[in-house]
Amino acid sequence: MKAVAALLATVALLVALDAWLSRALNPYYLTILARIGVAALAAASLQLVNGFTGQFSIGHAGFMAVGAYVSAALSVYLGAGWIAALAGALPLPLARSLYFPAPLVAGGLAAAAAGLVVGIPALRLRGDYLAIATLGFGEIIRIAILNVDAVGGARGFSIASPAHPGLDLRYESVGAIYGVALLSLLVIARLVYATGGLAFRAVREDETAAESIGVATTRVKVEAFVVSSFFAGVAGALFAHSEGYVHTNSFSFLRSFEIVVFVVLGGLGSLSGAVLAAAALTAAPELLRGLGEWRMILYSVLLIVMMLVRPEGLLGRRELVPARWRARAGGVRGAPRD
Amino acid sequence: MALLEIEALTVRFGGLTAVSSLDFAVEAGALVALIGPNGAGKTTAFNVVTGVYPPTRGSVRFDGREIGGERPHRICARGVARTFQNIRLFRSLSVLDNVATALVGARRSGLRDVLRGPGWRRHEESLDAQARALLARLGLERFADAPADALPYGEQRRLEIARALATGPRLLLLDEPAAGMNPAEKEELAEHVGRLRDQLGLTIVLIDHDVGFVMNLADRVSVLDHGEKIAEGAPEAVRRDRRVIEAYLGTDEAAA
Numbered sequence: 001m002k003a004v005a006a007l008l009a010t011v012a013l014l015v016a017l018d019a020w021l022s023r024a025l026n027p028y029y030l031t032i033l034a035r036i037g038v039a040a041l042a043a044a045s046l047q048l049v050n051g052f053t054g055q056f057s058i059g060h061a062g063f064m065a066v067g068a069y070v071s072a073a074l075s076v077y078l079g080a081g082w083i084a085a086l087a088g089a090l091p092l093p094l095a096r097s098l099y100f101p102a103p104l105v106a107g108g109l110a111a112a113a114a115g116l117v118v119g120i121p122a123l124r125l126r127g128d129y130l131a132i133a134t135l136g137f138g139e140i141i142r143i144a145i146l147n148v149d150a151v152g153g154a155r156g157f158s159i160a161s162p163a164h165p166g167l168d169l170r171y172e173s174v175g176a177i178y179g180v181a182l183l184s185l186l187v188i189a190r191l192v193y194a195t196g197g198l199a200f201r202a203v204r205e206d207e208t209a210a211e212s213i214g215v216a217t218t219r220v221k222v223e224a225f226v227v228s229s230f231f232a233g234v235a236g237a238l239f240a241h242s243e244g245y246v247h248t249n250s251f252s253f254l255r256s257f258e259i260v261v262f263v264v265l266g267g268l269g270s271l272s273g274a275v276l277a278a279a280a281l282t283a284a285p286e287l288l289r290g291l292g293e294w295r296m297i298l299y300s301v302l303l304i305v306m307m308l309v310r311p312e313g314l315l316g317r318r319e320l321v322p323a324r325w326r327a328r329a330g331g332v333r334g335a336p337r338d
Numbered sequence: 339m340a341l342l343e344i345e346a347l348t349v350r351f352g353g354l355t356a357v358s359s360l361d362f363a364v365e366a367g368a369l370v371a372l373i374g375p376n377g378a379g380k381t382t383a384f385n386v387v388t389g390v391y392p393p394t395r396g397s398v399r400f401d402g403r404e405i406g407g408e409r410p411h412r413i414c415a416r417g418v419a420r421t422f423q424n425i426r427l428f429r430s431l432s433v434l435d436n437v438a439t440a441l442v443g444a445r446r447s448g449l450r451d452v453l454r455g456p457g458w459r460r461h462e463e464s465l466d467a468q469a470r471a472l473l474a475r476l477g478l479e480r481f482a483d484a485p486a487d488a489l490p491y492g493e494q495r496r497l498e499i500a501r502a503l504a505t506g507p508r509l510l511l512l513d514e515p516a517a518g519m520n521p522a523e524k525e526e527l528a529e530h531v532g533r534l535r536d537q538l539g540l541t542i543v544l545i546d547h548d549v550g551f552v553m554n555l556a557d558r559v560s561v562l563d564h565g566e567k568i569a570e571g572a573p574e575a576v577r578r579d580r581r582v583i584e585a586y587l588g589t590d591e592a593a594a
Contacts, residue, residue, distance in 0.1 A: 187452050194451035195465045198431070198439040205428035211410035212388060212420055213440035213505050223448065317430065 018175025032286050034242040037177040039282040043262035043274035045231035051268040053224040054204025056131045059138025060259045065251035066114045067107030067233025068240035074106045075169045080161030104237045111233020119225035146248045156247035170244035267313030272320040341366040347396035356382040358565040369542045371552035374562035380545045389413040419507035421498040423514045429487040437469040440504035476500040492523040512544040516551045
């Protein structure tokens with residue numbers, strides 16, 4: 001009952017926030033807010049693999065691309081028809097809201113499937129080799145999509161249906177994006193901060209020892225990779241539907257690198273750290289508009305300074321979680337105690 | 339019937355034969371020591387029993403079932419647990435979490451952790467209690483919340499034993515548990531190990547460099563040298579065995 005009440009309160013809060021934001025801010029700032037939500041989700045999902053399981057993957061944008069394109073294709077080729085049919089019986093905004101989870105789930109599942117296919121061979125590798133392999137797979141996914149004409153190929157893909165010209169398939173609600181991001185974060189946190197989730201960190205700390213106490217390390221690594229890919233796909237779907245247009249250029253190696261930077265700067269092994277770094281580094285270049293192309297140099301310099309000054313990242317392995325939550329037995333098992 | 343039976347086990351790494359036609363059996367409830375000089379093949383034998391390496395030839399049976407070449411986590415699930423010569427703790431995790439990770443009840447689907455339905459909290463609390471009980475058994479309860487790598491050396495070794503026990507083993511393999519300990523620590527460890535056998539009915543095999551530590555502890559001692567078993571028997575008899583003395587001190591001809 002308490003959980004249901006908390007859920008309803010959160011939804012109400014997000015709806016109110018959304019209503020207020022869409023009046024208080026101009027579309028430019030709303031777009032930045034939406035991008036922060038997407039970046040935070042992408043960073044949190046990669047944290048599961050890189051921070052908690054200790055496997056260094058640098059091809060995350062590939063899985064975002066799968067989520068973005070599959071969800072976009074669903075909306076364009078099928079979703080528009082579904083919404084039109086629903087709108088016959090319901091008000092249009094409600095029809096659109098009812099449809100909204102479908103592309104997210106489809107994008108997530110498609111990315112998870114891609115994660116499984118990539119993860120099983122790639123996770124046999126370790127360290128630098130795994131990093132190179134994931135980088136390669138990320139690029140393969142991107143270039144494969146670039147050659148599919150049904151999703152626009154090199155022209156990019158507009159989320160608009162020729163069969164239903166007046167219908168807006170975009171979904172710019174900041175409240176909904178943050179709702180999805182929050183829910184995803186909660187799932188990842190619950191997975192990691194439970195006794196069962198200690199297996200992820202056991203693999204990070206010492207694979208041989210983990211195997212010796214009964215942890216199926218290969219399975220744990222693949223699980224982490226698939227779950228991480230799922231949420232990268234959800235982030236990709238959110239991105240596609242908030243921008244209304246996708247192009248493979250958005251999912252290049254630079255995008256993957258950006259997500260790795262969020263994770264490392266936030267602190268490998270801290271979900272809240274990854275979210276903070278993603279928010280700060282997504283907002284900063286927009287606020288410092290003049291920097292433009294210099295953003296990657298800023299990243300590199302920031303990384304170097306961080307490595308020198310704070311090698312464990314912004315939060316290290318800590319979480320910004322109230323002590324009250326932490327004290328509940330098992331609630332956040334394994335969070336560093338301070 | 340013997341709980342662990344190693345028959346004609348040979349392990350080769352390229353041209354190096356680490357273990358050569360080793361026969362070694364351990365009766366249920368026994369406390370057996372495996373000793374020998376550096377490089378004698380003791381740890382390699384442990385690594386084959388726990389699945390880290392596959393046997394080149396020969397068989398390893400646990401409770402009558404062939405386990406040679408199985409994955410380590412499967413062998414652990416069958417009831418074989420171990421510690422490591424060079425301590426392998428989950429260093430950044432707390433002492434309590436090191437043990438909790440190994441509990442049999444910790445191996446379950448992530449879906450239940452995400453949904454956290456009724457009974458989830460109770461299950462987590464029971465895991466917590468089990469882990470604390472194991473810490474108490476090894477005298478580590480006051481360190482529960484400290485990071486594992488902050489523990490003193492002797493306590494780290496005991497924590498590895500507590501972690502191994504959390505997997506609910508029938509056979510416990512201890513790889514040089516007394517290495518680097520001072521005499522007082524060794525004595526305390528010997529007490530703990532003896533108590534584990536008596537109170538939990540565990541079968542224990544432990545590796546050590548020499549017969550000293552295991553003298554009053556083991557029922558039986560097997561001596562390895564250059565991958566071969568050169569002696570076996572009661573500790574007192576093994577200590578006087580001519581071939582054992584030669585293995586440790588060399589022969590007259592070698593000295594000349």
